[in-house]
Amino acid sequence: MSLEIAREVQFTFDCADPARLSAFWAEALGYQMQPPPPPFESWEQALDAWNVPPERRNDASASVDPKGAGPRLFFQRVPEGKVAKNRVHLDVRAAPGLTGAERMAALESEAGRLVALGATRLHREDPAPPLAAGHIVMADPEGNEFCLD
Structure with a gap:
């Protein structure tokens, strides 16, 4: 059904x-x-x-x-703070359709904008074709992880 x-x-x-x-x-x-x-x-x-x-x-x-x-x-x-890595996270699609250096440049630009808003940059995963296009792992102002994808 x-x-x-x-x-x-x-x-x-x-x-x-x-x-x-x-x-x-x-x-x-x-x-x-x-x-x-x-x-x-x-x-x-x-x-x-x-x-x-x-x-x-x-x-x-x-x-x-x-x-x-x-x-x-x-x-x-809630009264308690965040204590562990998220089990679910958001992927913010900041560079759909882009590849290679152009994609990573768009992600870097968006990472800079979000850091200015209070986010923290955690690390960058460079492209590893054919399976990974590259992304940047970030955290919001309270430490919730998300990816710029």
Whole structure:
């Protein structure tokens, strides 16, 4: 039996600072911070109306694809820090269709942009044809690994 509909997915990040991480990923991916629900014009208005105390206002945040094509990224505050390598990671497709030196130059450029936003460059894997096209391993501001591919 096959499922005839594709399911929507959301990627959820456990983190210490949801607003900061959500803003980082919005910039990294060309996403935007999720707007507040109607009739609110800002999240502050919504949180005020819902009587959310100041110390709980950064418990969660989300980034969304402005075109509605990509998955929603949800960030939730958790008390514990990251302690091990991710079992699942994102590959940010920064050089689709490019090969060789042109590909690696595009990845290096994007790595520089993301470092300026708070990412950390971990290491570069140079192309090893025919199986590997080369990529750069990065970490977001809270240490979650991802690849520039």
